[in-house]
Amino acid sequence: MKDSTEKAISTLIARYPVLAPCEPDLTAAVETLITTYKNGGKLIACGNGGSAADAEHIVGELMKGFLLPRKLGADMKAKFDAACPESANYFMKNLQGALPALSLVNTVALGTAFANDQAPDLVFAQQVLGMGNPEDTLLAISTSGNSTNVLYALDMARAKGLSTIALTGRSGGKMAAEHRADITIRVPEDETYKIQELHLPVYHMLCIAVEQEFFG
Numbered sequence: 001m002k003d004s005t006e007k008a009i010s011t012l013i014a015r016y017p018v019l020a021p022c023e024p025d026l027t028a029a030v031e032t033l034i035t036t037y038k039n040g041g042k043l044i045a046c047g048n049g050g051s052a053a054d055a056e057h058i059v060g061e062l063m064k065g066f067l068l069p070r071k072l073g074a075d076m077k078a079k080f081d082a083a084c085p086e087s088a089n090y091f092m093k094n095l096q097g098a099l100p101a102l103s104l105v106n107t108v109a110l111g112t113a114f115a116n117d118q119a120p121d122l123v124f125a126q127q128v129l130g131m132g133n134p135e136d137t138l139l140a141i142s143t144s145g146n147s148t149n150v151l152y153a154l155d156m157a158r159a160k161g162l163s164t165i166a167l168t169g170r171s172g173g174k175m176a177a178e179h180r181a182d183i184t185i186r187v188p189e190d191e192t193y194k195i196q197e198l199h200l201p202v203y204h205m206l207c208i209a210v211e212q213e214f215f216g
Contacts, residue, residue, distance in 0.1 A: 001034065004216045008209040016201055018188055025185045026202065029165050030209045032137055032183060036163060037214060041135030042100035044162075046124045046153050050196050051141035052105040054203060058139065061207040062101040068215045070097035099210055102131070104153070124153035134161035139203075140181060142166070143195040145173020154180040167202065169195040 009027055013020050033043065043062060045055035064070070072092055080088035104127045105111075111123050118126070128138060138157040142150045145168040154175070157164045166172075166181035169189055176184050187198035 001031065002213055002216060004212040005030065005034070005209045008205050008212055012201060012205040016198065019198065019202065021188060022185055022202070025183050026205065028183045029185060029206060030213075032163050032165060033206060033210045034213050036135060036137040037099055037210060039135040041133065041137065042102060043137050043139055044102055044104060044128065044132060044157075045139045045141065046104040046127075046150060047141030048105075048147050048149065050192075051143065051147075051150075051199070052103075054141055054196070054199055055103040055105050055139075057200075058203050058207065059101045059103045061204070062099040062210070064098065065096040065215075066207050066211050068211055070211075070215045072097060097215055099214065104128070121148045122152055124149050125156040128153050128156040128160065128162070132157055132160045132162050137163040137165060139165045139167065140175070141168075141199065142173065142175060143169050143192045143199075145169065145171060145175035145177075145186075151175065151180055167199055 009023065009030060013023055036043065045058050047055045072095055077088065077092055080091050104124045107127065114123050114126050132138065138153060140150045140154050151174055154164050154166065164181040166175040166184040168175050168184065168186055170186055171190070172184055172186045175181060176186060185202060187195055187202060189195045189198055
């Protein structure tokens with residue numbers, strides 16, 4: 001792990017001292033994501049309500065430049081010149097390096113069809129079954145730790161050999177009690193909106209850390 005990557009963790013704790021008890025799990029989560037991307041994997045995120053919005057937010061920070069410009073290299077320029085020379089310069093000027101990530105909450109047609117035809121609480125599990133690979137990581141967000149569809153997604157991820165990170169509140173709910181994830185980040189709050197207020201700096205840090213590791 002680069003020094004700049006480690007600094008992302010220490011900066012978060014300095015800004016939010018209340019998260020200090022989470023530091024070992026935060027570090028483990030960063031290490032897991034680094035391994036995922038080094039192995040050619042992707043991050044898969046899911047959650048409900050505000051946590052669904054967080055899943056989308058995370059994907060947005062990873063798939064384009066967040067704090068760093070992520071300029072493309074000469075190898076991509078050569079590929080563009082060979083495949084589409086008329087677009088090459090425009091691509092190089094505007095496109096950015098991506099850390100592959102997808103959200104399971106925005107597949108409206110699939111989600112509604114599966115919920116109607118099969119089982120609503122298995123919508124995320126079905127997507128992990130179809131798209132998850134052993135080199136990937138599932139980030140499962142639930143403020144209570146008890147969201148059934150998120151728990152089933154974690155179960156499917158384990159069955160398929162994915163790494164798993166849970167982001168939840170102080171109690172951790174079933175996520176923590178039943179050890180449903182490899183890593184469980186339990187922010188020290190109990191009310192939903194207060195948990196969500198701490199989830200945002202946590203996942204911003206995760207995005208900053210992996211960006212520093214691969215583009216810093």
